[in-house]
Amino acid sequence: MSRALRLTVAIQLLSASTIVAQQTTPFTVGSATAAPGTTAYGAIAIPSGSDSATQIAVAVIRGEKPGPVVAFVAGSHGTEYTSIIAMQKLISRIDGRTLAGTVIVLPLLNVASFETMTPHINPIDRKGMNSSYPGDPNGTQTQRALSEVTRQIVAPANVVVDLHGGDLDEDLRSYSYWFRGGRAAQDSAGLELALAFGLDHIIVTDVDPGSPNAGRSLSGQALVRGKTVLVAEAGRSGIVAPADLAALIDGSLNVLGALEMIPRKVTHVQHPIWLAGAGARVAADSAGVFFPAIARDTRVTKGQVLGHTTDFVGRTTGDIRAPVDGLVTFIRGVPSMWPRATLVNVAPILEKPAPWVAPK
Ligand SMILES: [Zn+2]
Structure with a gap:
């Protein structure tokens, strides 16, 4: 075996031992x-x-x-x-x-x-x-x-x-x-x-x-x-x-x-x-009852009614509208709500991700 070949075999054995390393x-x-x-x-x-x-x-x-x-x-x-x-x-x-x-x-x-x-x-x-x-x-x-x-x-x-x-x-x-x-x-x-x-x-x-x-x-x-x-x-x-x-x-x-x-x-x-990470979250401004009008995964446009709220005796207290165009990533799945409870999250759909920028 030539010196060069011996060296090659040694290298192969070395890499083989790396591959099967336990x-x-x-x-x-x-x-x-x-x-x-x-x-x-x-x-x-x-x-x-x-x-x-x-x-x-x-x-x-x-x-x-x-x-x-x-x-x-x-x-x-x-x-x-x-x-x-x-x-x-x-x-x-x-x-x-x-x-x-x-x-x-x-x-x-x-x-x-x-x-x-x-x-x-x-x-x-x-x-x-x-x-x-x-x-x-x-x-x-x-x-x-x-x-x-x-x-x-x-x-x-x-x-x-x-x-x-x-x-x-x-x-x-x-x-x-x-x-x-x-x-x-x-x-x-x-x-x-x-x-x-x-x-x-x-x-x-x-x-x-x-x-x-x-x-x-x-x-x-x-x-x-x-x-x-x-x-x-x-x-x-x-x-x-x-x-x-x-x-x-x-x-x-x-x-x-x-x-x-x-x-x-x-x-x-x-x-x-x-989807844009900084989605638009709509929060309740008071305690009461939430009724969704759409389901998760619905594409919505800004201003579209997504649900409404009532007080505990059934009087309507407001409509919940989409704050932006986008996809409803999630919507409240139960009637109970309280001030600042999340009612719906709408994430704008991106054509492609923009370069990273430090969030404010
Ligand atoms: Zn979680």
Whole structure:
């Protein structure tokens, strides 16, 4: 064997050994420690403080081969059931023996919300569990929990996928978000995952990573820390529909396929419907009863009547009109309303996404 050939073979052996490299160390989140090739189940313990303790269940799937760490988080709104159940079902769809990398699945962040059927907030301290990042180990339950999520989930992850849907009071159409922070590589990685996920409506949301409040949501916290971020929503009004479940489970597997962590053919969305992130929200100005006139996913024009409101004895108190031309991403799905309750959200339809600009 010539010296040159010997060198070539040595290089081939080296690259072959890189290809078949095995992951040897376990990966731990909370009490779940997964050895390579296995799935571990456990919980992140949130000790009591000024209020009660809680446990957040988690599963970790550790691949035999090396690769990225991807975290799937659902249930920061504990009554968005479709996303919670989708993540529960996702766990058994991933096999550590064929996985390259590590997957963390946290199906239900806001346990008290789920257990008491309280939408939007954690009933223990009345705080939003998707608006209080990075949390505080010395704060109330929400803050203590989010502090641990930041430390144990967001920090070690390369990719953070946050799953939502219409809450108990939201008649919502499904969509993904393309979250952009104006950093080209990070933004294009996020776009790639949004197109791979498979939902054909994508809301374009610009964030200024330098602004003090940019990291308050899970997606914002992940974005600020340089992670690839994806947010997807499906489900509505407390209903768990098989098609919505499938959209979130398949979408999550598509993310892993696009990252080449599992063998899976991924077809990217070819012609997404782009929606403006700064949608126009119409809020109630008083307590009373709301009657929608249209459903989610209706294309409306500015000034169109979308519903009306009454007082409790049935006298009409006003019409609810579209503030802009666009698509109704969600409309209130229950009659009860109170001052500042969201009645409808209309997102303008974009021909294509404009370049990122720092929001005011
Ligand atoms: Zn939500």
